[in-house]
Amino acid sequence: MDLVNGSKQVIIMMNHFSKDGIAKLLPLCLLPFTGLDVVDIVVTELGVFKPNGYKFEILKLAEGITPEKLKMQRDILN
Numbered sequence: 001m002d003l004v005n006g007s008k009q010v011i012i013m014m015n016h017f018s019k020d021g022i023a024k025l026l027p028l029c030l031l032p033f034t035g036l037d038v039v040d041i042v043v044t045e046l047g048v049f050k051p052n053g054y055k056f057e058i059l060k061l062a063e064g065i066t067p068e069k070l071k072m073q074r075d076i077l078n
Contacts, residue, residue: 004035016044016070023070027054046070 004010017023025042042049047061047070058067 004038007038009040010035010038012039012042014042014044016046025049025056 014024016025025044037051039051041059042051042056045062046065048059049056050059051057061067061070
């Protein structure tokens with residue numbers, strides 16, 4: 001069943017990092033597609049992001065989180 005077909009808005013809620021400290025927001029999808037360019041917003045515990053081509057636009061960050069801290073993947077988990 002394709003959950004994104006015909007949806008007016010698709011919001012993804014997920015953890016920002018894997019258990020190993022690897023960012024889950026990737027420029028390319030590594031899994032089979034159920035829809036292309038259908039995600040409007042991604043919400044994680046660290047902020048709200050909008051997919052923009054191969055990048056994610058930061059709409060809002062959680063308190064105490066800066067764009068620089070997002071790049072320090074393992075440090076933010078501790």
